Amino acid sequence: MTGRLYVPPLDLPRLLPGLTAADTQVTSPNLAPRRAVSAVRQEQGGYRLAPLFWGLTPPWLEVLDHAPHCARAESLETRAMFREAFRARRCLIPAGGVYVWQRKPRGKQPYLVTQANRAPLLLAGLWCRYHTTLTAFNDSAALITVPASAWLAPLSERLPAVIAPADAERWLSPDTPLEQVQALLAPAPLELLGAFPVSRQVNNPANQSPSCAHPVGPMLTWQP
16 A cells, blocks of 8 residues: 655646646655645646645544545445545646555565656545635545556555546546546556665655655566
8 A cells, every 4th residue: 555655846737737726836755644745636627736635534534543545446436435535526646656665575675666757647536625614624635546567566566546647637527427537547557657676764754855765776667
């Protein structure tokens, strides 16, 4: 399950030309759940980037530590926590990569999964709103995960679903037929992603050094 993101400064207007409004992007070399994460949502015919709490907090949630930061694609229609948000409140979380940990005889080795060409990723998410008063509210989000591609499975069984920029409008629009939305939640094409080992300093979410995302070995890519 994805528990950490690499979020460098990204050229979001170039990635999403429909981005018409943006708050300051949340960046972090080692972003953990229960923190703010920047997400793109549809708003008044365009896209808006705004910070959301990473951990889905519907109004009835009583314990904040129980707020899920990930939702399995297979359970979006069967779990009440996710069903309504999946149908009407989808978002995209831009990131430079996703950290995963591979089990080794001497402990877990962290890897950073990125696009093979190091371009940004648009990760599928859903969000909800919790009104604290009639006019004040908190917005929160969770990533949607799918089974990892066959060659990445030894590093992690699941990864966030990646949405192509060309599919952003279909993903974000609440008017898109649900079967089309569900079709976007598939493992990434084999050639899209790469992964390289990084320092174990990323294990501590308090470590915010840019070196968390520096390779300590060659990038692994799919080999036909």
